[in-house]
Amino acid sequence: MRQTGRTRRLMGLGMRTGGAMLRTRLGAEADWRALGAALFDGLSELKGPAMKLAQVAAQWDDLLPAELGEELARLQRQAAPMPWEGIRPTLVAQYGELDAVFADIETRPFASASMGQVHRAVTLSGQAVVLKVQYPGLADVLEQDLVQVHRLLRLGRWFKVPSARLDALFEELSQSLRHELDYQAEAQALARYRRRYAARDDIVVPEPLPALCGPRVLAMAYVPATPLRDLQGGDDVLRQRVAASLADWLTEELFCHGEVHADPHAGNFAVDDHGRLVVYDLGAVIAVQPGQLDALLRLLEATLAEDPMAMDAALAALGGRQGQGAPLALYAEAAAAAAPLFAPGEQDFGDVRVHRRLRELSPRVWAALDRLQPPAGILLLSRTLNGHYWNLVRLGARLDMNSRTRPLLRRRYEDVGTAHS
Structure with missing residues (x-):
């Protein structure tokens, strides 16, 4: 067009x-x-x-x-998807004659997205690969x-x-x-994540293939797996294992490494035949500053305490509040809806009562937007956390989030105490 x-x-x-x-x-x-x-x-x-x-x-x-x-x-x-006739010139520009590099390329993509689509291929040496091709x-x-x-x-x-x-x-x-248009940066992110999580036996990150990568083509080793969205309603034991891996991986990303894979839609995650979480598409990786994490922990702490005044202060620290008239009643209802997910013991993310209550608050959130300003600088982080909440909902996860978050809150108390001593 x-x-x-x-x-x-x-x-x-x-x-x-x-x-x-x-x-x-x-x-x-x-x-x-x-x-x-x-x-x-x-x-x-x-x-x-x-x-x-x-x-x-x-x-x-x-x-x-x-x-x-x-x-x-x-x-x-x-x-x-974009027709093969539109994609092929990009591959030819990268490789020259395709028959000189590949024994086979599937002309129909097995995944298509906003900025590119993915084609399976086999090299002349017999290696199964995937080619992420940027739209021309x-x-x-x-x-x-x-x-x-x-x-x-x-x-x-x-x-x-x-x-x-x-x-x-x-x-x-x-x-x-x-x-996201910088495929060389994405190849570097793939290599970094592979090193970072090499010791974990529940996480798989595809291997980038530098010799086949270019500015508009990202080549990776093919990792056969079942998309996360296809697990919905499937084997419960597998779903719980994957949900635990997802929650632990996200926590480690944020609080140990200070960055996060910021494109959480379910098509970017899958499960291989060994029940391991496969992480695709590292085109959107963002750094998360310590101050942002501290402010998020403050908001979590205030929410779990169901303290509207403290919630307002935490949102202000995130840059998400201005003006007079804090919507304290809205805070209180939001805390009452979310806090049960962090109660001691396993909590059911598939409990429709929780997200029904959160959804019912949406019109009031929009109505209060002049006071609840969207925080600048954490749009992608907010999207990531919200997206993974819904991934856990779709998996029907039963997780002990209390045991995952309490150590983080204790560490924050210790850091604050050290700073004031």
Whole structure:
């Protein structure tokens, strides 16, 4: 699609989204199902940054209207692939004659996403590999697409989110999208994660193949596995093992290594025949600063204590509060809904009562957005934590989160005590 047509279509989708948001703001009903279907059709074809933004939004399951969230979630598993004729030139530019490098390449991708798609192949030496291929011309349209995304984010002003905060959120998102186009950085992240978790027997990270990698093609050893989303409703013992691995791995990432794989949709995780968690797609890895972790622990501590005033202070420390009139009653209800997941002993993340209560709070969160400002600088971290919460929900996880979080809170007390002594 030519750039002018692409821009026109993105603007049309943005205006339709803005109209639905304005109707809601004015107290009218919006047809979220129809909007979601239109966004799926349009963004699935256009791909790129706007589709990525929709995928990001879809992972806030508890904040979006249910019908809109269900339609946007299809972008993570049903997005239309680019035809082979559009992908092949990128591979030829990287390798020359494909028959000189590969014995076979599957022309139909087994995974497609917003910025690229993945094809299985076999080298002439017989090694099974996967090739993550960036969509052609994506770097050229990225900046123009971001202009349209920025306009869409500006709709947040209708919810009294200041322009400066929206600009900061946009800059964080833009940097992440630009970074995802750097396949050499992703290859380095794969190698780093393989070294980091080599001693763990429950985590698998695919091996990057530097000799086959290039600016727009990332080659990895093929790791056969079952996608995480396909485990839903399957063997309970396996699901609990995987859920424990996922929770422990995320905790280790954050609090031991200070960075996190920030693209938590279920298609990026799988389980191999040995029951190990397979981690794919390290295109979005973000550093997490100690101050951010400390503020998150403060918020967790206040939530578990069901202390609305302390929750407000923690949100202010994260940069997520401004103005007068803290919504203390909303804090109290949110804490009452979330705190049971962190009670001593195993707690059931599949308990629909918990996330039903959280979802029921969503309209009130939107209504209080002028006071509950989205914290700048932790958009991707918030998305990651929220996305993995829903991964655990879909796995029907039963986890003792109390035993995982109490040592972190104790360590924070000790650090604070040391600082004041």
